[in-house]
Amino acid sequence: MATIPHLLTYEKMLQMPRETEGREEVVRGELCRLPPNDYPHAEVIQRLIRRIDRQIDEKQIAILGSNFGLLISRDPLTCRIPDLALYWRDRMTIRDNLYHSPPGLIVEVLSPSETRRRKEEKLQDYASIGVPEVWIVSPEAQSVEVRLLSAGVLSTSAILIAGDLRPTLFPGVSIPVREIWPD
Numbered sequence: 001m002a003t004i005p006h007l008l009t010y011e012k013m014l015q016m017p018r019e020t021e022g023r024e025e026v027v028r029g030e031l032c033r034l035p036p037n038d039y040p041h042a043e044v045i046q047r048l049i050r051r052i053d054r055q056i057d058e059k060q061i062a063i064l065g066s067n068f069g070l071l072i073s074r075d076p077l078t079c080r081i082p083d084l085a086l087y088w089r090d091r092m093t094i095r096d097n098l099y100h101s102p103p104g105l106i107v108e109v110l111s112p113s114e115t116r117r118r119k120e121e122k123l124q125d126y127a128s129i130g131v132p133e134v135w136i137v138s139p140e141a142q143s144v145e146v147r148l149l150s151a152g153v154l155s156t157s158a159i160l161i162a163g164d165l166r167p168t169l170f171p172g173v174s175i176p177v178r179e180i181w182p183d
Contacts, residue, residue, distance in 0.1 A: 010074045014096050023066065027121070028076040037066060037083070040139045041109050043182040045083050048107060048137075051175045052086065061170065062087045069098045072125045080125055082106045083137075086170055102131045104169035109137045123147065127154045133168055142181055 007029030023034040037045065049065050056063070064085045072078035085103035093101035106126055110119070119136070126134055127149055134154050136145040143161045147154040148168065165175040 008077055010077050013077060013079065023081050025081050026077050026079045028078055034081065037109075038111070040182045041083075041111055044109050044137055044139055044180055045107070047180045047182075048084055048175065051179060052170075052173055055173045056086075056170065060089055062089050062092065064099075064103075070103070070129075071098045071100050072129055078125055080122060082126075083109045086167065088169070102126070102129045105133045105135070105167045106131050107135045107137060109139065112140070123154045127152055135165065135167075137180070139181065142177075144177055144180075 008026050008031055009029070013026060023036070025032045025034060036042075045065050049063055052063055064082075064087070066081060066083050068081065068085070069079045070082060070085070072080055079098065082103070084107035085099075086105040087099075087101075087103045091101060091104070092099065108119070108122065123134060130149065131154070132149045134147045136147065138144070141161075143159055144165060145156055146158045146160065146165070148157045149155075160177050162177055165177060165180075167173050
């Protein structure tokens with residue numbers, strides 16, 4: 001006899017205790033436990049945060065790294081945890097300790113266990129809420145794929161192995177690609 005999986009709802013998610021080790025995403029009602037970020041994943045995120053932080057006014061722009069929930073959909077419930085996001089503070093909507101508005105930039109750092117399917121599902125979710133730009137960082141290839149939202153799809157705009165990363169909605173921010181890789 002087949003069993004019907006129990007899908008998590010928004011209301012039930014809000015009642016759950018906060019995870020203390022690792023992270024949890026909810027994808028189409030299913031709870032997915034994510035392991036803590038490992039090296040070089042965590043180091044790349046920290047390097048990006050440090051470089052961006054030096055170039056912004058924190059009263060106007062928020063940098064969030066791997067510790068927040070981004071609501072994609074209430075039904076079926078989908079709540080992602082991007083590796084890094086930049087928000088203009090006046091465009092942030094927070095309810096129930098979740099971000100309900102799209103950031104101006106999301107950065108996803110690929111892990112060795114990342115599958116193409118999982119990556120594309122995330123990108124579809126981000127596109128569905130109107131995230132205008134996503135950087136897909138590959139520590140293994142030492143490359144950054146820049147995707148921009150056009151006609152509801154996050155399409156590849158560039159793949160950088162050198163030069164500078166410049167987020168389209170955050171003028172004045174420029175990060176040399178070579179500086180994000182651990183030594």
